[in-house]
Amino acid sequence: MNYLLHLLIFLDIYVIVALSLNVIVGYVGLLTLAHAAYFAMGGYAYALVSLLLGWEFVPAAIAAILFAVALSFALSLASWRLKGDFFVLFSLAVQVAVYTVLWNWRKSGAQPGTWENLTNGADGLNAIAKPEVFGYKFTAIDETAVLFTVVMIVVALATRLMLTSPWGRMLKAIRDDELAARGLGKDVRVVKMQAIGVAAALAGFAGSMFASYMAFINPMSFDLNQSIMLLSMIIVGGVGNAFIGPFFGALILIAIPEALRFLDLPLVVAAELRLMVYGLLLIVMMRWRPQGVAGSYRME
Amino acid sequence: MSAFTPTVMSAAGLHKRFGGQIILNETAFEMRQGEVVLLRGANGAGKTTLLNILTGNLEPDAGAISLYTTGREECFQFPRSWARNLNFMDHFTPERIAREGVSRSWQDIRLFPTHTLRDNVALAIQNQTGESPFAVFYKRGQIRAEEAKIAKDADALLAQFGLGGRELSSADMVSLGQSKRVAIARSVLAGAKILFLDEPLAALDSRGIDDVMGLLRRVVDEHKVTVVVVEHVFNIPRVLDMATTVWTIANGRIQIETPAAVGAQGLPTESDGVRPWLRQLAGSGGQVVERQLPGGALLSHVALKPGAAEPALDVKDLVVRRGRRPVIGTPSADGQEVAGLSFALPQGSIGVLQAPNGWGKTTFLEALSGVIPIARGSIAIDGKAVHDRPTWDRIGRGLGILQSRDNVFPNLLVDEAIKLAGVPEVPEHIKPFLGRRVAALSGGERQNVAAVCALYARPNAVNVLDEPFGMLDAKAIGRLQSEIVARNSGATLMLLPAASN
Numbered sequence: 001m002n003y004l005l006h007l008l009i010f011l012d013i014y015v016i017v018a019l020s021l022n023v024i025v026g027y028v029g030l031l032t033l034a035h036a037a038y039f040a041m042g043g044y045a046y047a048l049v050s051l052l053l054g055w056e057f058v059p060a061a062i063a064a065i066l067f068a069v070a071l072s073f074a075l076s077l078a079s080w081r082l083k084g085d086f087f088v089l090f091s092l093a094v095q096v097a098v099y100t101v102l103w104n105w106r107k108s109g110a111q112p113g114t115w116e117n118l119t120n121g122a123d124g125l126n127a128i129a130k131p132e133v134f135g136y137k138f139t140a141i142d143e144t145a146v147l148f149t150v151v152m153i154v155v156a157l158a159t160r161l162m163l164t165s166p167w168g169r170m171l172k173a174i175r176d177d178e179l180a181a182r183g184l185g186k187d188v189r190v191v192k193m194q195a196i197g198v199a200a201a202l203a204g205f206a207g208s209m210f211a212s213y214m215a216f217i218n219p220m221s222f223d224l225n226q227s228i229m230l231l232s233m234i235i236v237g238g239v240g241n242a243f244i245g246p247f248f249g250a251l252i253l254i255a256i257p258e259a260l261r262f263l264d265l266p267l268v269v270a271a272e273l274r275l276m277v278y279g280l281l282l283i284v285m286m287r288w289r290p291q292g293v294a295g296s297y298r299m300e
Numbered sequence: 301m302s303a304f305t306p307t308v309m310s311a312a313g314l315h316k317r318f319g320g321q322i323i324l325n326e327t328a329f330e331m332r333q334g335e336v337v338l339l340r341g342a343n344g345a346g347k348t349t350l351l352n353i354l355t356g357n358l359e360p361d362a363g364a365i366s367l368y369t370t371g372r373e374e375c376f377q378f379p380r381s382w383a384r385n386l387n388f389m390d391h392f393t394p395e396r397i398a399r400e401g402v403s404r405s406w407q408d409i410r411l412f413p414t415h416t417l418r419d420n421v422a423l424a425i426q427n428q429t430g431e432s433p434f435a436v437f438y439k440r441g442q443i444r445a446e447e448a449k450i451a452k453d454a455d456a457l458l459a460q461f462g463l464g465g466r467e468l469s470s471a472d473m474v475s476l477g478q479s480k481r482v483a484i485a486r487s488v489l490a491g492a493k494i495l496f497l498d499e500p501l502a503a504l505d506s507r508g509i510d511d512v513m514g515l516l517r518r519v520v521d522e523h524k525v526t527v528v529v530v531e532h533v534f535n536i537p538r539v540l541d542m543a544t545t546v547w548t549i550a551n552g553r554i555q556i557e558t559p560a561a562v563g564a565q566g567l568p569t570e571s572d573g574v575r576p577w578l579r580q581l582a583g584s585g586g587q588v589v590e591r592q593l594p595g596g597a598l599l600s601h602v603a604l605k606p607g608a609a610e611p612a613l614d615v616k617d618l619v620v621r622r623g624r625r626p627v628i629g630t631p632s633a634d635g636q637e638v639a640g641l642s643f644a645l646p647q648g649s650i651g652v653l654q655a656p657n658g659w660g661k662t663t664f665l666e667a668l669s670g671v672i673p674i675a676r677g678s679i680a681i682d683g684k685a686v687h688d689r690p691t692w693d694r695i696g697r698g699l700g701i702l703q704s705r706d707n708v709f710p711n712l713l714v715d716e717a718i719k720l721a722g723v724p725e726v727p728e729h730i731k732p733f734l735g736r737r738v739a740a741l742s743g744g745e746r747q748n749v750a751a752v753c754a755l756y757a758r759p760n761a762v763n764v765l766d767e768p769f770g771m772l773d774a775k776a777i778g779r780l781q782s783e784i785v786a787r788n789s790g791a792t793l794m795l796l797p798a799a800s801n
Contacts, residue, residue: 161436161437162434162436165435165436165443166428166429166430166431167432167435169415169422169423170423170431173412177412179357181412182393182394182398183355183394183398183410184423184486184490185490186431188395191431194433195433198433
């Protein structure tokens with residue numbers, strides 16, 4: 001039972017990350033490899049303020065969101081001028097830079113969380129506070145599962161409201177034809193900044209959920225493979241609609257490694273096999289169903 | 301235009317050069333409310349450059365542009381000082397100019413393909429409350445009421461433009477003529493005071509042209525919009541009917557003329573240009589053979605020289621589908637049977653296939669070249685079936701194709717494009733373009749390069765040219781007609797929109 005609840009919690013977290021990535025990829029039409037970096041920013045910001053300042057879940061999550069939004073300006077500014085492959089390369093640079101900082105901001109012997117050893121490198125940060133809302137601590141896994149599922153539903157509804165509003169319509173217009181949208185007086189730069197900011201905020205929030213649930217984070221949870229897996233989620237699930245595509249993507253990509261567990265393979269083989277299955281899935285989807293399992297927009 | 305009619309836009313001393321080439325030189329004009337301006341000029345004269353500058357898509361090197369559309373003067377001086385460029389809110393951009401009431405349409409229309417027609421029009425409305433990402437959380441009622449009104453206004457405008465009942469159709473599923481009407485409706489709802497139209501009649505059949513012209517008259521009469529039309533030489537007589545002023549760009553300057561004076565110069569129309577040309581080719585003893593094809597298409601051809609008995613191009617019972625819908629081929633009344641398209645083009649002939657919009661000219665060309673598969677029938681070149689062959693093999697067997705758009709590699713130098721096509725000797729009229737990148741050429745100049753690449757490389761068994769005269773000026777059209785005849789080693793088929801006669 002705990003195993004299923006654990007999967008449910010992971011599903012809740014990754015659905016939020018996939019929803020956020022869908023805003024950038026499915027609605028603005030920009031392919032990004034930096035999403036794990038925003039996820040990481042949220043996780044680390046949450047961990048640091050809760051460890052160092054003792055903040056509880058809500059204010060710490062708000063801090064995580066603000067931190068991720070601040071970093072989103074790097075991608076927003078790039079999106080003003082860069083398109084296509086160059087934007088992907090820039091996002092890759094952001095991802096690698098963030099990962100490198102997380103990996104290297106350490107000093108042996110110094111207390112984790114201090115200026116000299118902010119991230120504690122590969123050893124990561126541990127003993128992160130479990131979610132605590134208005135004084136109630138969610139320590140049991142079933143309580144956390146209920147909390148996170150409710151949070152995921154609220155986030156999904158809020159995202160849906162935004163994406164089905166005239167703002168979402170404008171995002172899709174910019175994705176379809178940026179020059180035509182500008183010709184109608186739409187301030188494309190501001191709108192892209194808003195969309196990337198919203199996406200980073202959601203990813204940062206999911207990062208704080210991840211850190212609070214795991215009580216431990218290190219850079220390996222947010223590396224380039226993670227960014228690629230997040231991108232795979234929405235390519236497989238489909239983009240361009242407000243919920244169903246990202247939801248299926250997260251569900252499928254979380255279910256695959258779990259299904260492989262039942263094959264009783266050696267750990268190393270299972271890890272390699274998992275990557276092979278991801279690759280195969282991407283090829284199959286791109287060839288036969290480019291709009292994903294439940295997507296509304298066909299990526300070129 | 302009365303001297304008391306308010307000015308909506310003026311420009312003085314506009315300069316623009318690309319590389320060493322001067323495009324605009326001391327260009328100046330004044331535009332008044334309700335004026336209908338026809339902007340014309342030879343290929344490369346700077347029509348599109350001027351249009352791009354006046355709509356904020358390109359900055360001039362020097363000069364001043366003044367806008368009076370909001371009731372106060374908004375002046376943009378060029379070159380802009382570095383201090384002004386630091387202000388992000390004060391950039392000379394398309395969105396800024398659009399918000400001042402200046403709208404434009406593109407040659408390739410640029411509707412938002414994943415949106416409905418209603419949403420395409422609704423998007424044009426400025427300053428919508430719901431266009432802020434968070435407004436939906438605290439102004440939901442206001443947004444709902446605003447959206448209901450926007451939908452109502454958009455539907456009413458679409459109905460006014462003859463698109464009633466199509467509000468929820470996807471923009472990528474409507475015909476070319478309908479798309480053009482939506483683009484104009486979008487500009488009207490955006491509150492355009494000045495509307496720049498880049499070849500609004502291009503690729504339209506006669507009925508489509510009448511529709512769009514009728515619509516433009518309404519836009520001018522009812523909405524008091526000032527309209528500037530850039531149009532292809534064949535369509536100029538249609539625009540002259542409603543134009544109040546003609547701007548002719550030559551040597552970087554605008555010469556202002558009256559429509560009557562320009563009309564008196566004797567302008568060609570497409571039917572003047574193509575069908576009499578065929579008759580002229582037929583000569584006194586020859587004959588233009590005409591054959592009606594299904595769907596309102598007309599195939600005319602003239603045999604220049606007697607050839608082999610085998611047709612150069614033989615299309616038999618051809619059916620091509622997009623999804624389940626037959627695009628080439630005529631379904632029976634009950635939809636159970638589909639009659640395929642059949643025609644033959646004899647050796648040594650030049651043919652013109654004139655078909656209304658939506659007939660499937662592009663689909664036919666794609667099926668002929670092997671880009672899309674056929675559902676039934678056969679295509680033979682010089683008696684050999686090619687319909688089951690890949691594109692590269694069909695080209696190798698003597699099929700030459702000139703597409704109407706995207707027909708040159710924009711990032712190549714003209715020299716490279718010519719070499720890639722295998723043209724043995726560069727023709728004189730292309731030599732001035734050598735050393736320049738294809739993307740830096742004007743639309744007409746690119747079409748000239750594309751035509752040379754298609755026709756000069758080697759003798760083909762069949763040349764198929766899709767709207768080959770698009771974007772060309774009168775001189776270039778005459779030259780291309782001569783080239784088509786001179787290089788017609790097998791047969792040539794031109795695909796054109798249906799003409800009025």
